[in-house]
Amino acid sequence: MTIVTRFAPSPTGKLHLGHAFSAIRSHDRARGDGGSFLLRIEDIDGTRSRPDHVAGIVQDLQWLGLEWDGDVLFQSSRLDRYAAALERLKAMGLLYPCICTRADIAASGSAPHGPSGAIYPGTCRGAAVDESGAAWRIDMAAAVARCGLLDWTDELAGVQRADPLAHGDVVLARKDAPASYHLAVTVDDAFQGVTHVVRGRDLFDATHVHRLLQCLLDLPMPIYRHHALLTDADGRRLAKRDGAPTLTSLREQGVDGRRLADDLRAGRLPIGFGVPNA
Incomplete structure (x- = not known):
């Protein structure tokens, strides 16, 4: 290889x-x-x-x-590629529009904390929300149920069991950002044929979400090395x-x-x- x-x-x-x-x-x-x-x-x-x-x-x-x-x-x-990925996830019934702001989430007494801070409490999940100007979140529980248990490998830390649920329903797109870091980096690593992702340890936890997106979008899984x-x-x-x-x-x-x-x-x-x- x-x-x-x-x-x-x-x-x-x-x-x-x-x-x-x-x-x-x-x-x-x-x-x-x-x-x-x-x-x-x-x-x-x-x-x-x-x-x-x-x-x-x-x-x-x-x-x-x-x-x-x-x-x-x-x-x-590559905005068209990210849009196509979003449409594919929408067709699976895994995305929903959300109009909550960061301040709304921070003020919510029901928002637990995960690896990246406050976890979205699901306020807009299943609600009637105007899609105009809304962000798009992934229904993490539904996505995990679709893919089941997943593993990924870090050259320094060894084999890891993916735990995307710990991140909650993360945002995959906003009006001012047509793709989140999670979505864009996953799509682009596959497009460029990246076999080994070498990045800082601060992004270790994000890999759990990326592994799930790879499964949902039928993308190859690289080997990771979080230094x-x-x-x-x-x-x-x-x-x-x-x-x-x-x-x-x-x-x-x-x-x-x-x-x-x-x-x-x-x-x-x-x-x-x-x-x-x-």
Whole structure:
């Protein structure tokens, strides 16, 4: 089997060291076995995605010495594929429109918590809802009943039993986002022939939902590898909202990108950052 991996950032901001670490892990997983490494830009958030960030992503990856195979795939060019997947799930009777806001869910005393926060309590399930402007949620219990028990494999954590019910009826599309991360990434990984998904441990739980969507849409199941996250000296994961140093700023300071990439591979990080444990 020829290994195919991908790096799929969203152009809603500049890349930081955590992104670099993940891109290198994905790149090296493929290259180490003579496989292919792909670049996908997840730009369907029309209000936050910016062309200058796309250019910055390309420059940052080249600065790190990472090369990808083939053309860059833009999710904004594949909206028809996501719409087709949604229509297929609707035809199965597995989706329902929902007009509840995040504030509505947060205010609901019946909303339990799961891996991703408050679980939707099903307020609109079975209700008469105007589809105009509504989000589309998956009836998770009905979907799980259709597919039964499912497993997936992580190269670091081993075989996992999928538990999508823990996430509740997640949103698969909204008026301002024609496909959720869950739906788009599942459809695109299959389209691009990705055999090994290498990404951060923060997305481990999301894989339970992706495994279910693969079953419902008759898509192949890749092997996963959820690596540890880079942290700061206090053990907090690097994030845009916390002001993590960007690769652009390091590049502009004259840092050698290829040397930085080699340091990240070896677990040597700039002063002030922790060391990943896997």
